[in-house]
Amino acid sequence: MKRFSISRLGLPTYAVLATAFLLTPILYTIVFSFNNSTSGRTQTTWQGFTLDKWANVCARAEVCEGVANSILISVAATLIATVLGTMIAIALVRYQFKFRALVSLTLFLPMATPEVVMGAGLAALFFNLGVGQGLLTIILAHVMFCLSFVVVTVKARVQTLDPVLEEAGRDLYASPNQVFWRITFPLLLPGIISAALLSFALSFDDFIITYFNAGPVSTFPLYIYIQAAKGVPAEANVIASAVFLLAILIVVTVQISSSLKQKRILKIK
Amino acid sequence: MAFAAFSSSKETFKASGKTSHVALWLLLPGLSYLALFFLTPLVSLVLTSVATIDPTSFQNPPTLLYGFDLTAYSDAVGKYWPHILRSFYFALVATVAALLISYPLAYFIGVKLRQRPLVQKLMLTMVVAPFFISFLLRTIAWKRLLAVDSPVVQFMHTVGLLEPGQAFIGTDASVIFGLTYNFIPFMTLPLYTALERLDIRLLEASGDLYASPRVTFAKVTLPLSMPGVISGTLLTFIPISGDYVNASPNFLGDQNTKMLGNQVEANFLQTNNYPVASALSVMLMAVILVLIAVYVKRTGTEDLL
16 A cells, blocks of 8 residues: 655655746737737726737837847857857767867857946947947857757757768768768758757847846847836737747647657557 | 757767868857957956056046056945955855755656657656746836735735735845745756756666665765756856846845846946956956856866867
8 A cells, every 4th residue: 555655746746836837928928929918008007908009010110010029139149150050060979189178168168258348348348349239139149058058959869869870871982062961951850950049049038148238229128128117008918918828739739749750660669 | 068959869979080271160150259259358357457447537537547456446345345244255155056956857857758758758858937927027017026916925024924014025035045946947947957967777776776766865865966956056156146127126136136237237337347247257357267267177078178
């Protein structure tokens, strides 16, 4: 007979409660994107259900302007960071080179530096050099902090790759170019895609570094920060909820389909 | 690292021992980029922190006289020592709170859910779900959820946790609450990564040798998950010590909860006192570098990424 034990009932209950706690403000943000607030600001009080804010997100032009800038910045920063980061990840796993410790440390530091230090540092650099701030300085900053996260994510994928497959390609007289584009790259693609998604998410949501280097440009997080004093309009909730639901949908679909695939493989075996 | 939690790599292949110039060309662009836009800005911060504002210039932004003057440091410490201390105090309390909340959660997902991979993955997604929604909006949501008329705060009044008429938002506790909430995923992921690798047979062996669950936890589980505890602590403590959104009066704080980051922002972006803002950043970075040095000395550089 086993008596009541913490791990039997207590732990699952705790885990569910802790997860609910993590999701509470997300739920609030989604629910209040449907709030029919008369002044247009997200109020504490529920004033009735409406789809108006979802249907007319761009009723407040500044919201959509910020989002458009954010998307532009994130796409540009993601593209550059993903290319540079993938190259580094391949080098780290597949090649031997000197100063490996120094390279690892250089890649680790941006992930371990407070954003306010990186933001102020870049702003000080641009100020010292007399470079005006704008879209370009934001993109330069975002590539910097996304790069290391791309390396970590792609590196994990490179490590699972069997070099034998590439050797087989070479044995069959494929040129190094063909080996890379026909074998290595397709196998790395899932890792590259998750790195790009992570990079996009980090860039899209970045506030602190962007705030120091934006000059006159507004992004979605900057808009929210500036509106926070007066109360954020429900349209901002709509954008954030839409992004969240889309991201969750993608991740969960991928997880369920890959687990179904795994089950099928096990059955065949 | 934290995000290694997303990978499901079980087997790894050793570097095949190729030494070539290819490695150099693969590394060069990215590393040059970091040298230019990560390391140079740090040097720039140090240079700015020992510069002075030209007293004859009244333009905005001001002209800097580059030299070696430590006035900015004495000004920063003299004026902002409460903010500096508060930053590290808040970071310490919030990191410990995040560790206590995250450990059982990571244990449940990493050890108890092993038999159900799909549930495990979905649960992990729920833990990182906050990353998919705006950090600022999450924090604003808590401001609304913990406003004076919210049930939670009314309950706190009833049980006497808050004085009658006292608001929760704007207190030290509300800032620490926000910091803890926002950085829990940074703690849970590395803990999960460590616990997911834990060999259950070791726990069973400990039980077979008549160790109580408590002893098994203290002597087997906890020591084996120590790498996760340490990297989680580092990954949580560092961003919290530099955060200023939670402590800002427009979010969960008020004038008396401002942290070091708030003063960097105020000096850099509002009063344009670049030397003082840079001195504050350099001091924060110095503390972080000491922490990283201790960490690297303990774990080595191979496991950093």
